[in-house]
Amino acid sequence: MFQKIYSPVQKIEINPFSNFFVKRDDLIDPYISGNKWRKLKFILERAKFEGKNHLITFGGAYSNHLVATAAAAARFGLKSSAFVRGEAVKNEMLLLCSLFGMKLIFVDRERYKNKKELFEQNFNTDQNAFFINEGGASAEAVTGCAEIIDELEETYDHVFVAAGTGTTAAGLLKAIQAKDHKTQLHVIPVLKGGEFIREEISRYTSLSTHLNLHNEFHFGGYAKTTPELISFIKKFIAETGLLIDPVYTAKMFYAIFELQNQGKISNNDKILAIHTGGLLGFFGMKDKFNSF
Numbered sequence: 001m002f003q004k005i006y007s008p009v010q011k012i013e014i015n016p017f018s019n020f021f022v023k024r025d026d027l028i029d030p031y032i033s034g035n036k037w038r039k040l041k042f043i044l045e046r047a048k049f050e051g052k053n054h055l056i057t058f059g060g061a062y063s064n065h066l067v068a069t070a071a072a073a074a075r076f077g078l079k080s081s082a083f084v085r086g087e088a089v090k091n092e093m094l095l096l097c098s099l100f101g102m103k104l105i106f107v108d109r110e111r112y113k114n115k116k117e118l119f120e121q122n123f124n125t126d127q128n129a130f131f132i133n134e135g136g137a138s139a140e141a142v143t144g145c146a147e148i149i150d151e152l153e154e155t156y157d158h159v160f161v162a163a164g165t166g167t168t169a170a171g172l173l174k175a176i177q178a179k180d181h182k183t184q185l186h187v188i189p190v191l192k193g194g195e196f197i198r199e200e201i202s203r204y205t206s207l208s209t210h211l212n213l214h215n216e217f218h219f220g221g222y223a224k225t226t227p228e229l230i231s232f233i234k235k236f237i238a239e240t241g242l243l244i245d246p247v248y249t250a251k252m253f254y255a256i257f258e259l260q261n262q263g264k265i266s267n268n269d270k271i272l273a274i275h276t277g278g279l280l281g282f283f284g285m286k287d288k289f290n291s292f
Contacts, residue, residue: 005028005029005037006027006028007023007024007025007027007028007151008024008027009021009022009023009024009152009153009154009272010022010024010242012240012242013240014236014239014240016260016267017260017267017271018267018268019268019269019270019271020256020271020273021156021270021271021272021273022242022272022273022274022275023148023151023152023272023273023274023275024275025037025038025148025274025275025276025277026243026275026276026277026278026279028277029071031067031068031071031096031100031280032068032071032072032075033064033068033277033278033279033280034275034276034277034278035145035167035168035274035276035277036064036065036068036069036136036277036278037068037277038141038144038145038147038148038168038171039065039135039136039137039138039140039141039144039145039167039168040068040069040072040132040136040141040144041140041144042140042141042143042144043132043136043138043140043141043144044072044076044078045140046140047078047130050130051128052128052129052130053077053078053079053128053130054078054079054080054081054123054126054128054129054130055069055072055073055078055079055080055081055130055132056080056081056082056083056119056123056129056130056131056132057069057080057081057082057083057131057132057133057134057136058082058083058085058112058115058118058132058133058134059082059083059084059085059134059135060084060085060086061084061085061086061089061091061093061094061284062091062093062223062280062281062283062284063084063093064093064277064278064280064281065134065135065136066082066084066093066094066097066102067093067096067097067100067280069082069102069132069136070082070096070097070100070101070102071096071100073100073101073102074100074101079101079103079128080100080101080102080103081102081103081104081105081123082097082102082103082104082105083105083106083107083112083115083118084104084105084106084107085107085109085112086106086108086109086112087106087108088106089106091283091284092280092283093280093283093284096280105122115131115133115134116131119131134165135164135165135167136167137165137166137167137200138167139204141167141168141171142167142170142171142174142204142205143171144171145167145168145170145171145172146171146172146174146175146178147171147175148168148171148172148175148274149172149175149176149179149181150175152272154270155181155182155183155270156183156270156271156272157182157183157184157265157269157270157271158183158184158185158186158265158269158270158271158272159172159176159183159184159185159186159271159272159273159274160186160188160252160255160256160271160272160273160274161185161186161187161188161252161273161274161276162188162189162190162248162249162251162252162274162276163187163188163189163190163194163197164189164190164191164222164248165197165200166187166189166196166197166198166200166201167200167204168274168276169185169187169197169201170200170201170203170204170205171204172185172274173185173201173205173207173208173210173211174204174205176210177205177206177208177210181210183210184210184212185210185211185212186212186214186255186256186259187201187211187212187213187214188214188217188251188252188255189213189214189215189217189218190217190218190222190247190248190251191218191221191222192218192220192221192222192224193215194213194215194218195213195215197213198211198213214255214259217251217252217254217255217258218251219251222247223246223247223281223284223285225246225250225285225288229246229250229251229254230246230288230289232250232253232254232257233246233250234289236250236253242275243279244275244279245278245279245280245281245282246281246282246285246288247278247281247284247285248276248278248281249273249275249276249278252273252274253273256271256273
């Protein structure tokens with residue numbers, strides 16, 4: 001279903017680094033963006049194999065995953081529905097979901113916690129319904145994200161990735177281990193209390209000395225930010241021409257500079273940052289950028 005992608009490795013010229021590269025997964029697709037494309041690739045293949053044509057998934061009101069699932073469903077002739085966490089709202093992201101034909105079901109935060117129960121209660125009679133977890137978290141998604149390492153023509157001293165569920169990080173770690181690379185994988189959880197990411201990764205692959213989990217760059221928690229991070233985003237985009245989002249990738253790029261400043265990585269090391277897309281995340285924080 002998914003065809004060949006465009007995701008080049010681009011060298012970024014920025015001080016103090018001399019070997020700083022970015023894997024441009026943000027260029028894969030404007031709506032099925034970055035790691036969302038990779039996660040959905042094998043999930044949709046499984047749905048097709050099982051003869052299911054109605055995708056049921058979960059996310060918040062500004063979820064890139066919801067937009068990606070809705071866009072993928074529309075593109076491949078499938079139906080889609082989503083349970084949206086919280087009270088009924090209207091915003092740019094949900095407008096896109098609706099335009100792609102996704103049915104939105106708003107549920108309170110307590111009921112949202114039990115996703116399997118919501119699925120069974122609402123779609124137990126729909127033989128075509130196919131469950132997709134929040135963020136696409138699954139073994140199929142891990143397999144899709146592992147392909148990032150397979151696509152690289154060179155090896156790197158350090159690979160950096162932002163993490164929400166840990167699925168992308170698990171795929172990267174699994175592939176690095178399989179190739180027996182000496183590469184260090186640096187995972188930047190964007191949620192407060194991100195230590196759980198380690199356990200999530202361990203569900204899909206063994207933990208190893210390749211893995212470095214940095215829990216100190218969440219800036220207050222998921223979708224939270226600070227004036228310091230906003231200033232970093234503005235400066236980084238202006239100097240590189242590379243758009244980054246305040247929810248995921250900005251925290252990752254900030255971590256790279258801070259770890260270099262702390263002497264934990266060298267400015268001469270060969271560094272690869274995975275740009276996981278998610279640029280629509282700007283919609284949820286547009287008021288914080290009014291000074292542009």
